[in-house]
Every structure is written in structure tokens, then in C-alpha cells.
Amino acid sequence: MPGLQQTKAARPRTATVIGAMLALAAMLFGAAGAAAAPADAPGAAGAAHQAAGSSHPAAAPSSLSGKTFVIGTDTTFAPFEFRDAGGELTGIDMDIIREIAKNQGFAVEIKSLGFNAALQALSSNQVDGVIAGMSITEPRKQIYDFSDPYFESGVQMAVAKSNTDVKGYEDLKGKTVTAKTGSEGETFAKSIAGQYGFTVKALDQSATMYELVKSGNAVAVFDDYPVLAYGIS
Structure with missing residues (x-):
């Protein structure tokens, strides 16, 4: 800019995290409750990336492998999500969600909706989850289930x-x-x-x-x- x-x-700074529905978050990260860790939790940043890139990945549940999940995201929120010179949606969030999908054996359909529209789509069950550099806040925790934090913002x-x-x-x-x-x-x-x-x-x-x-x-x-x-x- x-x-x-x-x-x-x-x-x-507060923790910026993936916001996802409970079912999807639990499947992605193997967390029974998929609740957000406190923003000031030691080592909280990067937890989602570690799960995706672990040298000892958890086996994908049989009910998960081969499925496709629709993930909402922002349109432009670089470096988390943005279009490269070729028009491809890229960025930190895109790397994370694609690596998780690859690791766990499912496919993702990314919908670039805009931040507010993505949250509305999640609330109305039009998407299965959202990854958009979304900060954990107490009001949001009353509505959404979060993954572990992966970035301090x-x-x-x-x-x-x-x-x-x-x-x-x-x-x-x-x-x-x-x-x-x-x-x-x-x-x-x-x-x-x-x-x-x-x-x-x-x-x-x-x-x-x-x-x-x-x-x-x-x-x-x-x-x-x-x-x-x-x-x-």
C-alpha cells in the first residue's frame, strides 16, 4: 500500500485464528471441542500450521477422506489471502488450509467472499468453515468454534x-x-x-x-x- x-x-496483540464450525474444526485439528486457546497461551501462535505439517500426522477419519468442504475467506487481506499476478488465490491462510486438506485426505473449495460475507455465510450454513485471519474475541466465541491460534496479531x-x-x-x-x-x-x-x-x-x-x-x-x-x-x- x-x-x-x-x-x-x-x-x-490478540490471537488471529481460523474460525470454523465445530464439526469441521474437530476434524481438521483432532480436537474434541475445537475450542480456542487463550490469546496469551504460551506457544499458541502456529499451532494450526504445526498440526498440518507434523512429521507424525494423525490418520484421517474414514468419514473425512475423499470429502469436499467449502471454505469461505476474505477477498484481499494480504499476506493472509490475496490474488497473485496470475490471479491465483494465495497467502498464509491458503497455504494452511490446503496443507491440512492434503494431510487429511479431503478437498477444499475456497470461496472468496469478503470477510463480513464469509461470516454471514458461515452463520447460515452456506460454507463449512472460514479462514480469514479472524481474531478470537469473546463475542465471536459465543457464535463460532475456533481452531487453535496460529498467529499473534x-x-x-x-x-x-x-x-x-x-x-x-x-x-x-x-x-x-x-x-x-x-x-x-x-x-x-x-x-x-x-x-x-x-x-x-x-x-x-x-x-x-x-x-x-x-x-x-x-x-x-x-x-x-x-x-x-x-x-x-
């Missing part, structure tokens, strides 16, 4: 490179910021909007958010720090 610069961490704020006025939240008063619909970035931005006197404009597409900031129609964007760091670097 040329033209943007990171400013400050918005909140402590957190929300950051970024502004345009040309913006020398915004150095902290107090500089956002009377202005508009943007964040992705349904994301932790949106949740956090809205949680402090009243305190600092700014407006949050939620958008479905990452590219649209960043263009809004670069064009000056929003002064800042709130997003997961790995996504901002990947794009800015």
Missing part, C-alpha cells in the same frame, strides 16, 4: 505519507477514519470514536479503504498490523 505510513499500535492505525498532522488519536477529532466491515479494526475504532470525536466509515474491501485514505477522504485506517506492515513494506 504505497502512500501510507503506520502511526501507532491501537491495542495489544493486533490493530494499528495508518495515515497517508503526506499527512503530518495526525500523530495520535487526539488529532482525529472532527475527522473521518475507515476500517473493514466486521473486523477488529472497526470494533476498536468505534470503541474510541466517541472519546476522541471522530467518525468511522466501514467498508467491505481493503483496497477501497486504503484509497479513501490516500485520496484524503479519510484521514486514517484501522487494520490488523501484519496487513498494514505487509502492504507498506
